[in-house]
Amino acid sequence: MNDFAALGAKIKAADGPGEAIKAFLRQAVEKKVADAVLVPVKVPAGNSYAWILVTDMSILDDASPVAPVMPVQGAKALKSLTRKGHGELTVMAVMRPCEIRATFELLKLNQVNLEKVVLVSYDCPGAIPFRDYVKDPGFGEKNFQAVMAAGGPAEKNVKPACVICDEFSRVDSDIHFGWFGESGSSVLVIPSSDRGVEVLGSMGMECSDDIAGWKKTISGLKEKKTGKRTATLTETAKTIQGLDGLLGTFSECIGCHNCMAVCPICYCRQCYFDSEVAKKTPDFILETAKKRGGLAFPSDRVMFHTGRMTHMSLSCVSCGMCTDACPVDIHVAEVFSYMADITQPAFEYTAGRNDGVPLPLRKYEEKEVPQVHEIVKEAEGEEAAHE
């Protein structure tokens, strides 16, 4: 957890953290520290939420900063907003911790520009699986109300990625809204960066409330969730070992590439697997078919997923968009999270931080070679044990 500040500002939140954040946003625009806000707003049809760059504050009435679902990963929204740089507007963006972490990965990849963006995060209880929600939005809203009422990171009725999420609280955002463990009528506004301090200062918010109690609550909850994540991913590991494991895991894949389309980190203009280079020559196809006695089409289904893992696992923030978008319920997010938990420590890298540490692929360190050998050896040992 970001340890930036020891003090925050306790503010009233009689109608819950969502309304408190909205009030804060209105105040930020009034005090001219922001010109616009980027928040999820309920679509007119009432069955989903969309990211809206709000300049007319009356639209904020329909906004839900803490939305029940995440149809589009916030980092992706911010990317489409700032890919070509920043303008004159200062934007305050309210996003889930996983969305902010993905944003920092994209920042390192030159895909977003945060020059004029103030990032606001909050204690996130999780999000409802999108397909469950659209089937019956009324039921979905009720479910989410129950999730919010529990006042902590949810253990059921949310996306599988949220069930095992241990990064549900303060990340390297500018301002964080902490409310887990706080009494129902207040939330803590916590500066989390120099910019955050400056913004709160300009808004005249005095940070004099101790946040030690909240921090203790969060670290307790976090410990529990990390345990849950480890236990779940250990189970996942068993199902994906070896080629047979992978084939089994992805046997239902229909090749829609939704997982790629919704992944905030998948930033290529065109995926290699959709490109001409990946198309096979007829002699190769025949030869392979002859050798194996048969060949599935379109081919390279597992290759697509392992290829994406190679490219993305170092930056994976376990937001669970892939699983949420999979029409055949493959637990893609768990597989990627499992890989991320191996590859990121291997390069002493943690995805989602604004710490100036370059992506591992951008630097070469000789010591990494023997380290990778060790990891491969270990993995082979594990694989043998499973067989």
Added chain:
Amino acid sequence: MKAKVGVYVCECGPNISEKVDIDKILETLPGLEEYREIELVVKRFGLLCSGDGKTFLEDEINNNGLTHLVLGACSPRDHDKTFIGVCKKTSLNPFLYKIINIREHCAWIISDKDKATEKAITYIRAGINRVLFQSALLEKKLDINPDVLIIGGGIAGMEAALSLAARDRTVYLVEKDDHLGGKAVLLGGLLPRQGGGPAKIREKIESVLGNDMIKVYLESELEGVIGFLGNFEVIVGSPGDEEKKDLKVGAIIVATGSGLADPAILEGLDYSKTDEVITSMDAERMFSKEGKISLKSGGDPKSVALIHCVGREEKGYCSRICCNYMIKIAGYLKDQSADMKVTEFHRGLCLPDKADQGFQKEAEGRGVEFKRVRELTITGTNVRYEGMDGKSEGLKFDMVILAPALEPSEGTEGMADLLGVPLSESGYYQEIHQTTNPVATSIEGVFVVGAAHSPKGITDSMLFAQASAGKILSQLIPGGKITPEIKVSEILEAYCTGCGNCLDVCVYGAIYYDEGRGISVVNEAVCRGCGNCFGSCPSGALRTKHFTNTQLYEEMREAIR
């Protein structure tokens, strides 16, 4: 047209023939014709790199009308260029040829002949498949520019300029100060006999200024550079002057010299606090101006401590020249007054040149005391030290002279960045090879000489300057042509997302980010085709010619078929 691939296996004397069953290779390979639309010519030969071998290959290419050539032979490091030369004599494009290393990769490392043969067959098969996907690249010839830019007008820069300036070669000498001569012209005397030295440096300056083919730009700095050996375009500017000079040169010599570490940062040394603790350079300046070394408070010192190795441990290298010049300074002091107590505190003397030992003995003969120490602290002008016998002692002096470590001159990092030359751990420029190619850098056509390369005295600076001049004279012959690298990288705009991975991994500074299009772009003139960028691109937007995805993929596919 059906491809006709010539495959020739070299026996390399007994090197390959005894360890690999070449006849089995010859029998097996024609099987490839069954599933590839190709015609093969497969033969063996004793020694392909010999005169006979080259003639044989040339005849084979011409007589058989080969479209592609694959050789099962040695490492490309040995003879790739030899066989490219053979291709160039024929109509076969050298980029449609491939050498397969079955000597180092098979014959020399696998004792089981069957296994070695099997691996050799696999490699050659893969090579044949690769060569079919190679493209006939066309080499370009460019006129070379024989002119040279030298950055730094110290002794090394001036010597390089004097060695290179000639009727058909202009040398541009850029100096950031308002005078030539660098550090050497500031010295009181030169080693080993002290007398006449400064006059020698002034003679060099006069020669440079009097040479019509050397254009000297004082108070000027290098501001931009693009290009490659034979064709650099550089921008030279002066601070405060809007007008820039655009120069075209064929090579660049960096002779920016060395700086002195600031002893004030070192613990236990009272450099900044006490007037009577000065650096060796202060002493040289004083001697040069006044002909003697005096106390700041006035009058001659009666006792002087000379402290060697100031900052050696912190820097992690020996500065090579200090032991010698400290003996020289002791000489100044003894000349001044034979009775003066002069003590040199050192950590083991470094006296590498032929005259040095005698020079030191001579100083000892004049009463200069040499004390080898383990530890040393200075308070005011009091020196407290631990000798080699482990005993600590304190001595009081009138004056202390420090020999601070040499360090890369100010602005080295910026210059390295501008030129694309990497720096070594010490902060000095990284040469291609410390022992076998010390003046050249990884950027072809950029050389580093003098104390900019590493701590150096005047003699070594002269040698390095002359060495770089030799390299340039042989590479940039006026009227000559140069073949730029054609196996360069390119970026396909439609695929590039401008993430900048390639910019970070490019060691030549050959890639830049195009703000307007939001993509990265390769400057082909600077690219050396190393392929780092190709490996770093997640989008498949990067392609290195002659090492395309398809070529590598097809090679591997055949190898594991």
